[in-house]
Amino acid sequence: MTIPVGPPTSGDRPAPVAEKYTDRVSWLVIGLAIAAVVILGVTLTSSPGAERASSPAAVAQSGETVTETIRIEGMSYQPNRVEIPTGSRLVLELVNEDNQPHDLTLNGYTTELVAPGEAVTFDAGVFTADTEGWCTVAGHRAQGMVFDVVVTGGTAAPPAAAATGHDMHAGTGQADGANPFAEVPGPAARLSAELDEQAWFDPVLEPAPTGTVHELEFNVTEEIREVAPGHRQAQWLFNGQAPGPTLRGKVGDTFRITLRNDGTMGHSVDFHVGEVSPDAPMATIAPGESLVYEFVARRWGIWMYHCATAPMSLHIANGMAGAVIIDPPAGLDAVDHEYALVGHEIFLGPEDTGADAERVNAGQYDLTGFNGFPNQYDLRPIEIDAGQRVRIWVLNVGPDNPISFHIVGAIFDTVFSEGRYTVRDGLDDATGAQVLPLLPAQGGFVEVTFDEPGTYTFVNHIMTDAEKGQHGSIIVR
Template identity: 45%
Template sequence: MSVSTDPPRATSPAGAWRSLARVVNPLLPWIGAAVALGLLVGFVVVGVFKPDTAFSSGAYAGGTGAAAGAVADVKFDIELGDLYVKPSSIDVPRGAKVVLNVVNKGAMDHSLALEGRDEPMIKPGGSTTINWDALTKSTQAWCTVPGHKAAGMVLAVNVQGDTAAAADHTTGAAAASNSAKIDANAKPAAGWKAYDPILKPADGNKVHEIEMRVKESKIEVAPGVQQNLWTFNGTAPGPVLRGKVGDIFRVKLVNDGTMNHSIDFHASKVSPDVEMRSIKPGESLVYEFKAEYAGVFTYHCGAAPMIHHMGNGMFGAVIVDPPNLPKVDKEIVLIQSELYLGPNGEVQDLTKMLANDSDGAAFNGYFNQYAFQPIEVKRGERVRAWVVNAAINDELAFHTVGTIFDTVWKEGNYQLKRGGPDHGGSQTLDLSPTQGGFVEFTLDAPGNYTFVNHEMRNLSRGAAGVFSVK
């Protein structure tokens, strides 16, 4: 049984759900077009109003003592910032040598590399002089930090008289067209295994020592689609940490990656300047906190740009049990995230993340994961599903078809407790980005119970799975 891959069968409830999903799909191009239009308008507005007059709109600023008959060198002042290059284009006479005075006014490292060649990083507040040999055709320079080019950190270098200038432009929407595509009819290869959703009880230790190694590696996120994810311990989501109020979590973060990373535990009260600081490749830090509050907390990398690090796999959950939490028959964890696909095997697309233009969503990191491998539940057993919304942009409306939640705990509080005086029922747990909670329910007859993000566009694009009762 699967959610989005079988033909619709209106006679079964699950079939009706699939039909519903197909009703939504035709609307998606319109939604995409609206987003693209908004983005375009945004770029135009920035293009018209942002340029600083100090840079004379990218016209060259003057020559340096050229001999008669030779083409004078040209100089430009270039400002780099967090995800922009100012000006964004320069005009260069054919055959002129180019001198760039480059300053980094951003809060993170950047570079400006002609055609992506090796150039040193410029620290925040730093500056450097870059020399280019005479150019004969129009080209580009860009920031070589992963994702920054796609986010717009590109300098168009227009060599005068070369009309190919505008055509060779591979950023933004054009880059997105090379991105990997999810085939809704594809299935995982034989031997594929789902992320184990079963959650073990807290181990009873008062101190939890955990090593979290940052790894950048290719991981399958949908059938046939791999992305170069940035992860904690090699999976996205990273490991689920669990303990009780009063416990100590001592986490050693080791950066085995190629860029700065950090970790931010929402379960902690610490100085962000200390524990949450970014560390360079090869470095490590110890982040220790006492769990003073019960909750279902997100953790994520906070290195800049945070949206890219969190969106490209650096997220997970810490569960601090509420006091007197009753035992149940089965506990599972479902962490929802979104997919913003880059080209196959490459990092996810920062531009799409900023534009909230996702390709889909996932529970525990894989598109339609538990539709491909349903979660088995025994008839009548009490299930507690811990749910976290680790998506960077969209809401999670967690709903399970064919049951009612009799217990809901969200963001530190029971909203509904089994056997309580009101004895109401809950249909959907609503979670904004980073929020978490749990629901409890039973499934009383054999069948396939689809669980979804009832925010409909993600329901039909990967944020769905199945509880199977034999």
């Protein structure tokens, strides 16, 4: 294997060199030349390691080069720590034995994204202080994917703040603190806000399309969208929308979904309604790749789907979840309107990177919503006529918190949840239900007839979550 040795000759980041790199010979020549300079004892002041020492001129470089092989397994580097004499140069071979791409940023250098099964070798420069590295793929550092270089001997300086790596998003380490990224709009501000047309999500559920085979494309993109009034941030999307498209069919139908990854990181999809071995169809695919995920819907109800790439909490929080609705063989009872509400938490974050990984990891959400946006059905209510009967399907995609779905002024005469009716119109009309309770990934529907005109509010009856945005209006005329 060819190992280019030596720091970059300019301010550019050094080239991480894949084994497939085609220009090995010239690198070898450059590397040998620089190595010769090191051996001659010339201080390389352009080294980022030297730059970070408190007084670079005072630190004698050992001239030693330490080479280590680091394997990536799951969300960790193995080993995740290396000790080297102060002043020595560290060359790492990074072997990715995980099923999704990873990288390593260390000492100011970042490797290319290493695909599963591939390896890169890179020169991380000279170390004179303890230094933390990490994987820059979204959410991986928050999941513990860090790598420590510990220097021994000499007069190593204490690690500077910049070298610890905690400056990635200033202030985000305090998971219990205020969100540093944005002012969270209060309920009054949300109610007076103009709802961005792009953000509004039609809650009307269309009947299942005819035919028994549903061929669909799911294109994954990463886009900047409005996730709360006045707050735009990156989202990761199935077909450009959050939640993803609501699919509908009936028991016995075949769904053939072509998942294509047009994003910048690994993504995948897991359909809960599919009873299939997860190994191939739920695999994480790299940018530019695609796969076909086929299943036969054998059981009716409302089923979650979501990106299954780690950390799933972050991929779901960034918008990668949705619903599949399967009708029973004999069909459902007649209603005048059907709606679908996908409930979720909202984690604010920087515009360019989206939901903050550390806040997601801590379960610290800022807002909640149905269908992608807080309070959107207060801003633009659902409207029906008095005497009409509605069915509202509700799915909780979380990622973490339960929903207690309730409509102020209504009792549900019919509730279906997770494979059974708990109350049903015509079976015992002397009782009913006040909530549809849903843990994350659970779904169901309620049916209700609104006899009197008025404004009926639907909420997550976990009241602080209603106040964060899981709140909407049905106007009965």
